[in-house]
Amino acid sequence: MERLSAWLGSTSLHEAALNQSGWLVPGAQTVHLLAIAVVFGSGLVIALRMAGAAGMEWTPARWNRRLSGWITGGLIVLLLSGLLLIAAEPERALLNGIFQLKMVLVVLAVFLSRVLARRMSRLERRPMLGIDRILAVLLLALWLAIIAAGRWIGYS
Amino acid sequence: MFANLLISLGESRIGTAVAESPTLFPWIEVVHVIGIATVVGTIMLVDLRLLGVAALDYPFTRFSRTLLPLTWIGFLFALVSGLLLFSSQPVLYWENWYFRAKMLLLLLAGLNMLLFHFMAARGVTRWERTVTIPAAARIAGAVSLVLWVLVVAAGRWIGFTMTPF
Numbered sequence: 001m002e003r004l005s006a007w008l009g010s011t012s013l014h015e016a017a018l019n020q021s022g023w024l025v026p027g028a029q030t031v032h033l034l035a036i037a038v039v040f041g042s043g044l045v046i047a048l049r050m051a052g053a054a055g056m057e058w059t060p061a062r063w064n065r066r067l068s069g070w071i072t073g074g075l076i077v078l079l080l081s082g083l084l085l086i087a088a089e090p091e092r093a094l095l096n097g098i099f100q101l102k103m104v105l106v107v108l109a110v111f112l113s114r115v116l117a118r119r120m121s122r123l124e125r126r127p128m129l130g131i132d133r134i135l136a137v138l139l140l141a142l143w144l145a146i147i148a149a150g151r152w153i154g155y156s
Numbered sequence: 157m158f159a160n161l162l163i164s165l166g167e168s169r170i171g172t173a174v175a176e177s178p179t180l181f182p183w184i185e186v187v188h189v190i191g192i193a194t195v196v197g198t199i200m201l202v203d204l205r206l207l208g209v210a211a212l213d214y215p216f217t218r219f220s221r222t223l224l225p226l227t228w229i230g231f232l233f234a235l236v237s238g239l240l241l242f243s244s245q246p247v248l249y250w251e252n253w254y255f256r257a258k259m260l261l262l263l264l265a266g267l268n269m270l271l272f273h274f275m276a277a278r279g280v281t282r283w284e285r286t287v288t289i290p291a292a293a294r295i296a297g298a299v300s301l302v303l304w305v306l307v308v309a310a311g312r313w314i315g316f317t318m319t320p321f
Contacts (some may be wrong), residue, residue, distance in 0.1 A: 026316045030309040033189070034196065037308075041197015044226060054222045057214050066211055147193065148186045155182045 001094050008090040025088050032081040036147060038074030042067045043140045046116070050128070050136040060128065064120035071117075075110060098156045102149035109142040162246040171243035181244060188237040192311070194230025196304050198223045203304075206297025208289045216284035245318070254317055258310035265303040272296035 008014055016024075048054035049063050058066070086093045093099045116135045123132070165171050174180050202220050205211045211219060242249050249255045276292035283289055 026309075026312045029315075030305075030312045033192070033308050033312065034305060036189070037193040037196035038200065039197075040190070040193040041201065044194060044197065045201070045223065048226070054226070057218050057222070144190065147189055151186045151189055152182055 005090040005094040008087055008094070011087065013084075013087040014090065025085065028081045028084045028088070032078060032085065035074045035077040035081065036150075039071055039078065040140075040143050040147065042071050042074070043113075043136075043143050046120070047136040047140045050120075050133045059124060060120045060132075061122075061124040064117055068117045068121075071113065075113075093153060096153055096156060098149050099153050102146055102153065105142055105146050105149065109139060109146060112139050112142065159247070162250055165243050166246045168243065170240065171246065174240055174244040181241065184237045184240045188234055188241060191230045191232070191234030191237060192308065195227050195234060196308060198227045198230065199300060199304060202227075203297040203301040206289065206293050207301075208287065208294065212287055217280055248318060249314070252314055252317055254310050254313040258307055258314065261303055261307045261310060265300060265307065268296060268299045268303065272300075 045055060046060075046063060046067060049056070049058070049060055055063060112135060116132075116139055119132055119135065166175070174184065201211070202223055205214070205216060205219050272293070276290065276296045279290075280293075283293075
C-alpha cells in the first residue's frame with residue numbers, strides 16, 4: 001500500500017489533479033456525492049418496495065428493471081470519481097484504516113447488490129421470501145455504513 | 157439584529173458543542189450526507205419521470221405520491237443536521253458566498269416545486285397515463301434536476317472554503 005501510494009503520488013494524474021485542485025477535488029466529490037444519491041436512493045426505494053411500504057404499483061421485478069441499470073451506472077461513476085480522488089491525495093486514502101474498511105464494505109455491498117438484483121428479477125415467477133427482504137434491508141444498512149466511513153476518511 | 161442572532165447562535169450551548177467536539181461535526185455531516193442522498197436520489201427519479209425518460213408506465217401522481225414522502229423525510233434530516241453544522245460557525249457560514257448560493261438555489265428549487273404544483277401539474281390526470289408530457293411539466297423536471305445538482309456542488313464548495321474547526 002505504501003508503494004502504491006508513493007507510485008500514485010508520482011504519476012501525472014496526481015500532478016494534474018493537484019494542479020487543478022481549485023476545482024477538481026471538490027468537483028470530483030460533487031460527482032461522487034450525486035452518484036451516492038443514485039445508489040442509496042435506489043437502495044432505499046427497493047428496500048421499501050420489498051417491505052411492501054412504497055412503490056406498490058410495480059412488482060419488485062419491474063422496479064429491478066427500472067433501477068438495476070441506474071444503480072450500475074451510479075457504481076461506475078462512484079468508482080471513477082473515487083479513483084480520481086485517490087490519485088489526488090493517495091496517502092489520505094490508501095494508508096487510512098477507515099478507507100480500507102470502506103473498500104471491504106463496498107466489495108460486499110456490490111456483491112450483495114448483484115445477488116439481490118438477480119433474486120428480484122425472479123420474483124415474477126416465485127413468491128417473495130423473508131430472505132429477499134432481509135437482503136434488501138442489509139444492503140441498505142451497508143450503504144449507510146459506507147457513507148459514514150466515507151465521511152470519516154477525511155477526519156481520521 | 158440579524159448579526160446578533162448569528163452571534164448568539166454561535167455562542168449557544170449547541171453551537172459551541174458542535175464547534176468544540178472532535179466527533180460531533182463529522183457525525184452530523186454523515187447524517188447530512190444521508191439526508192441529501194435521500195432527497196436527491198428520490199427526486200431524480202421523479203424528475204426523470206417528469207421528463208419522460210423512464211417509468212412512463214407508472215402514473216405520475218402515484219409515482220410522486222410514493223416517492224416524495226421519502227424526499228421530505230430526507231429533507232428534514234438534511235435541514236436539522238444542516239442547522240446544527242451552521243450553528244458551529246454561523247457568522248462565517250453566512251459570510252460564505254457558496255453558502256449563500258446554496259440557500260438561493262434551495263429557494264429556487266422550492267419555488268420551482270410550487271410553480272409545478274399550482275400550474276404545470278394541472279390536468280395531470282389527463283396525461284399521466286400517456287407518453288405525451290406537457291412542456292411545462294418537462295421544464296419543471298429539468299429545472300429541478302439542474303438545481304439539485306447545483307445545490308450539491310455548492311454544498312461541497314462550502315466545505316472547501318471553510319475549515320470545520
